[in-house]
Amino acid sequence: MQVTMTVNGQTVSRDVEPRTLLVHFLRDHVGLTGTNVGCDTSSCGACTVHVNGESVKSCTMLAVQADGQEVTTIEGLASAEGELHPMQKAFQENHGLQCGFCTPGMVMAATSFLKENPHPTEAEVRLGLEGNLCRCTGYHNIVKSVLAAAASAGE
Amino acid sequence: MFPSTFDYVRAGSVAEAISILDGSEDAKLIAGGHSLLPLMKLRLAAPSTLVDIGRLSELSFIEDRGDHVAIGALTRHRDLETSAVLKNSVPILSHVAGEVGDPAVRHRGTIGGSIAHGDGASDLPAAVLALDATMVVRSAAGERTVPATSFFKGFLETDLAQGEVLTEIRVPKTSGGWSYKKFNRRAQDWAIVGVAVVRNGSTRISLVNMGSTPLRASASENAINQGASIEEAAHLASEGIDPPSDLNASAEYRRHLASVLVRRALQEASA
Numbered sequence: 001m002q003v004t005m006t007v008n009g010q011t012v013s014r015d016v017e018p019r020t021l022l023v024h025f026l027r028d029h030v031g032l033t034g035t036n037v038g039c040d041t042s043s044c045g046a047c048t049v050h051v052n053g054e055s056v057k058s059c060t061m062l063a064v065q066a067d068g069q070e071v072t073t074i075e076g077l078a079s080a081e082g083e084l085h086p087m088q089k090a091f092q093e094n095h096g097l098q099c100g101f102c103t104p105g106m107v108m109a110a111t112s113f114l115k116e117n118p119h120p121t122e123a124e125v126r127l128g129l130e131g132n133l134c135r136c137t138g139y140h141n142i143v144k145s146v147l148a149a150a151a152s153a154g155e
Numbered sequence: 156m157f158p159s160t161f162d163y164v165r166a167g168s169v170a171e172a173i174s175i176l177d178g179s180e181d182a183k184l185i186a187g188g189h190s191l192l193p194l195m196k197l198r199l200a201a202p203s204t205l206v207d208i209g210r211l212s213e214l215s216f217i218e219d220r221g222d223h224v225a226i227g228a229l230t231r232h233r234d235l236e237t238s239a240v241l242k243n244s245v246p247i248l249s250h251v252a253g254e255v256g257d258p259a260v261r262h263r264g265t266i267g268g269s270i271a272h273g274d275g276a277s278d279l280p281a282a283v284l285a286l287d288a289t290m291v292v293r294s295a296a297g298e299r300t301v302p303a304t305s306f307f308k309g310f311l312e313t314d315l316a317q318g319e320v321l322t323e324i325r326v327p328k329t330s331g332g333w334s335y336k337k338f339n340r341r342a343q344d345w346a347i348v349g350v351a352v353v354r355n356g357s358t359r360i361s362l363v364n365m366g367s368t369p370l371r372a373s374a375s376e377n378a379i380n381q382g383a384s385i386e387e388a389a390h391l392a393s394e395g396i397d398p399p400s401d402l403n404a405s406a407e408y409r410r411h412l413a414s415v416l417v418r419r420a421l422q423e424a425s426a
Contacts, residue, residue, distance in 0.1 A: 012298040018163035130342035131257025
């Protein structure tokens with residue numbers, strides 16, 4: 001089936017089987033491998049992307065369901081000139097990662113979360129990221145990064 | 156993991172979805188896909204055709220209709236969670252929707268999908284059971300309504316027949332106390348046991364993951380409605396109920412949890 005969607009501002013169109021998952025569409029058909037496959041069962045959040053601006057687990061959505069929609073991946077967060085998104089900067093400055101595998105999903109979940117709750121408490125950040133697992137258990141600095149990004153947006 | 160092959164059709168209307176279902180032995184509806192796709196990826200379900208109703212925006216609404224709130228089947232958990240109408244008129248439903256999965260799951264999952272899936276371990280089926288909600292079901296023959304008490308039939312089995320589409324859930328407004336107690340050990344897990352209590356005139360209590368369908372704790376309900384103490388009523392939580400044993404909990408532990416959670420829920424709903 002022909003599937004056409006906007007990925008990181010660019011229109012992409014591919015002929016795929018209906019059973020193609022969005023995450024495989026992005027990685028294998030479009031070549032954007034920043035989005036990781038972790039648990040593959042909608043638990044870990046490593047595959048989190050935005051669909052129409054909201055966080056979605058791309059292992060649990062068919063590419064055909066995203067036909068005509070706007071998808072943003074970790075590759076699409078920085079500006080065209082390469083300037084990092086404030087959330088990416090906050091993760092860098094606060095060392096919000098250890099091995100880095102969960103990071104793209106964490107950053108995408110966190111940016112979606114701050115849109116819904118721009119001034120969260122620490123407890124709200126932890127709850128807002130409950131769908132994203134860090135198997136290094138590096139949550140402390142991840143939460144710190146999200147709080148820093150929220151504070152920097154208010155400056 | 157990916158599902159086995161299937162044909163995909165995007166329905167332009169409820170009527171079109173019904174006609175495709177009628178013409179197929181095993182076509183399945185998909186909306187958010189957060190119950191169906193995991194089953195298909197594990198090859199526990201392999202429908203030959205998926206009928207995508209996810210874009211039928213006429214099935215996404217939350218409307219105040221006087222004595223009840225009507226909710227379109229495609230209303231997402233996130234929309235239930237943030238709805239001012241629900242927070243005001245049926246606060247437990249808004250709260251329970253916010254307990255489903257995690258934020259990304261709630262951006263995709265729909266109330267109709269969760270109820271049509273009919274998982275006894277899910278939050279929303281138990282909530283609509285405690286609320287005495289009514290399901291509105293459409294088919295080629297017209298429309299019928301089914302009370303929640305006779306909607307859930309067995310393990311992942313509901314009163315919906317092939318060719319029928321759940322279009323709307325009608326939920327009576329509540330004015331009394333309520334509580335939802337979800338016991339799990341990790342963030343975003345399914346409830347090992349959950350309890351919903353709605354006090355609206357009489358008291359109704361439903362149980363999550365205590366059987367193959369969501370269940371009413373009838374013995375506890377009768378006791379509390381006839382003037383028994385909360386302690387006495389809670390003691391009867393699993394009377395006549397045969398809970399499952401699995402990796403998370405033995406049947407005996409589930410019975411214990413049900414009593415503890417019914418007590419806590421009744422206390423919170425009575426405060």
